Amino acid sequence: MFVLLLAACGTSVDSSGEPAGDSGTPSDAPVWYGDVEPIVGASCTGCHVEGGIGGFSLDSYDAAKPMAAAMASSVQAKKMPPWKADDGCREYRDDLSLSPEALQRIVDWAAAGALEGDAAKSIHLAAPVETLSRVDATLTLPVPYTPSTTRPDDYRCFLVDWPVDHDTYMTGYVIRPDQTSIVHHLVAYIAPPEQLAEFEGLDAQDEEPGWTCFGGPGIANQQDAEWLGAWAPGGTSGDFPDGTGIPMKTGSKVVLQMHYNTSNAAAVADQTTMDVMYDDDVDVPATIQPWADPDWLDGTGMEIPAATNGTEHEFSFTFPRGGFQIHNAALHMHQLGRTARLEVDHKDGTSDCLLAISDWDFNWQRTYTFTEPYDVQGGDALKVSCTWDNPGSEEVNWGEGTSDEMCLGTMLFSY
Numbered sequence: 474m475f476v477l478l479l480a481a482c483g484t485s486v487d488s489s490g491e492p493a494g495d496s497g498t499p500s501d502a503p504v505w506y507g508d509v510e511p512i513v514g515a516s517c518t519g520c521h522v523e524g525g526i527g528g529f530s531l532d533s534y535d536a537a538k539p540m541a542a543a544m545a546s547s548v549q550a551k552k553m554p555p556w557k558a559d560d561g562c563r564e565y566r567d568d569l570s571l572s573p574e575a576l577q578r579i580v581d582w583a584a585a586g587a588l589e590g591d592a593a594k595s596i597h598l599a600a601p602v603e604t605l606s607r608v609d610a611t612l613t614l615p616v617p618y619t620p621s622t623t624r625p626d627d628y629r630c631f632l633v634d635w636p637v638d639h640d641t642y643m644t645g646y647v648i649r650p651d652q653t654s655i656v657h658h659l660v661a662y663i664a665p666p667e668q669l670a671e672f673e674g675l676d677a678q679d680e681e682p683g684w685t686c687f688g689g690p691g692i693a694n695q696q697d698a699e700w701l702g703a704w705a706p707g708g709t710s711g712d713f714p715d716g717t718g719i720p721m722k723t724g725s726k727v728v729l730q731m732h733y734n735t736s737n738a739a740a741v742a743d744q745t746t747m748d749v750m751y752d753d754d755v756d757v758p759a760t761i762q763p764w765a766d767p768d769w770l771d772g773t774g775m776e777i778p779a780a781t782n783g784t785e786h787e788f789s790f791t792f793p794r795g796g797f798q799i800h801n802a803a804l805h806m807h808q809l810g811r812t813a814r815l816e817v818d819h820k821d822g823t824s825d826c827l828l829a830i831s832d833w834d835f836n837w838q839r840t841y842t843f844t845e846p847y848d849v850q851g852g853d854a855l856k857v858s859c860t861w862d863n864p865g866s867e868e869v870n871w872g873e874g875t876s877d878e879m880c881l882g883t884m885l886f887s888y
C-alpha cells in the first residue's frame with residue numbers, strides 16, 4: 474500500500490534510491506504529510522522558517538527531509554523544541570512541547586527514510602515570524618553602540634522616546650536583539666516624567682552614548698524602577714495576556730538597559746530594537762513584578778560555595794491581602810543554574826506550582842504565559858527557589874556579571 478502511495482505521487486524514493494517499501498519499512502511508517510508536518514507546524518516552525526531564529530527552515534518537505542536525522546536526535550535529546558517548563562505545573566499558551574507520541578513519530582519518520590506521503594494532505598506550513606499582532610512603533614537604541622571590552626560585561630542604558638504623548642498602555646512587545654553573539658539581556662524600564670531630568674543628567678555626564686548602569690537603570694532608588702519588558706536568550710514575547718497592559722503616563726520615556734558580554738565574541742556595533750503595541754484602554758492594568766530576596770541584591774546572602782553541587786536558596790513573601798492575578802512567569806539564573814521554581818504556598822499547607830524548570834539552560838529563557846490567570850488569595854506566599862552546581866574554585870554570589878549568579882522570577886501581575 475505504501476509503495477502504491479509513493480507511486481501515486483510519483484516522487485519519493487529514499488536517499489538510497491530504493492523505494493522505501495523494499496527496504497522492509499513497515500507499511501504504517503509515518504510520512505511527512507499528515508503525520509510529521511502538523512507536529513513540526515505546532516512545535517518547530519515558530520523558529521525554523523526562512524528568516525526565523527532557528528537558522529534553517531523546516532517549513533516544507535524538501536527543507537525538512539535532509540534534516541530528518543538531526544531532527545530525530547535533537548528531539549530525542551530534548552534539545553528541541555526549546556521548551557523548558559516541566560509538565561504538571563500549569564497550562565501555558567503556545568505550548569511547544571512534544572507529547573511522547575509526537576516525539577516518537579518524528580524519530581520513526583526519520584528512521585524509516587523520511588518519507589513524503591500524500592501532498593494533498595499538506596497543511597502548507599507558513600508560520601508567521603511576527604509574534605506581535607500589531608506593531609505600533611519600534612523603539613531603537615539611539616545610535617549603534619560598540620560595547621567596551623575593558624571587562625567582559627558592559628551594562629549600558631539608553632533613554633529612548635515613547636511614541637505617544639497621552640496616557641496609554643503597552644499591550645505587547647517583541648525585542649529584536651541585533652548582535653545576538655554579544656547581547657546577553659535587555660531590560661526595558663519605564664522612565665516616568667518626574668525622573669527624566671535624572672536620566673538626562675546621567676546621559677549627559679557620560680561621554681559615550683548612554684550611560685553605565687548596574688542592577689537597574691542607574692538612578693538613586695533604582696530598585697523601584699518599573700519594568701516594561703525584558704529579553705534574555707531564547708526569550709519570546711508578543712501580545713500581552715488578554716485584556717492586560719502596562720500603564721505609560723503622558724511624558725514618560727523608556728530606558729533600555731543592554732547587557733553585553735564579549736568574553737566569547739568580538740565587540741561589534743549593536744543597535745537592538747523593540748517593537749511595541751499600545752492601546753488607550755485595557756480591561757486590567759498590569760505590572761511586571763521581579764521576585765527575589767532583596768537581601769541577595771547587595772551581593773551577600775546567596776552564597777554558592779566553591780566545588781559544590783545542588784546548593785539551594787529560596788525566598789518567600791506572604792501577601793496580607795489577595796484579590797490580584799498573575800498572568801505569566803519567567804525564571805532567570807546564569808550559567809551555573811540547575812533547577813528553578815516559582816510556587817504559591819497556601820496557608821493550609823497546600824501549594825500550586827506556577828513554573829518549574831528542572832533542566833535549566835541559560836540559552837533558553839522565555840516567559841510562560843498561563844492559559845488562565847492565577848488568582849492570589851490573602852495569606853498566600855509566593856516563593857522562588859533555585860539550585861546551582863558550582864564546579865569552580867571560587868564562591869559565587871548574586872551579581873550582574875556573567876560569572877555571577879541570580880535567582881530571579883518575573884511575573885505579570887494585574888490588580
Ligand code: HEC
Nearest residue numbers: 516517519520521526527528543544547552553554555569
Ligand atoms: C524557539 C525557537 C525554536 C523552536 C520552536 C525550535 N527550534 Fe530548533 N533550533 C533553534 C535555534 C535557535 C537553533 C540553533 C541553536 C541551537 O542549536 O541551540 C536550533 C537548532 C536546531 C537543530 C540543529 C541541531 C541541534 O540539535 O542543535 C535542529 C535539528 C532543530 N533545531 C530541530 C528542531 C525541531 C525538530 C523543532 C521542533 C520539534 C525545533 N527545532 C524547534 C530554535 C528553535
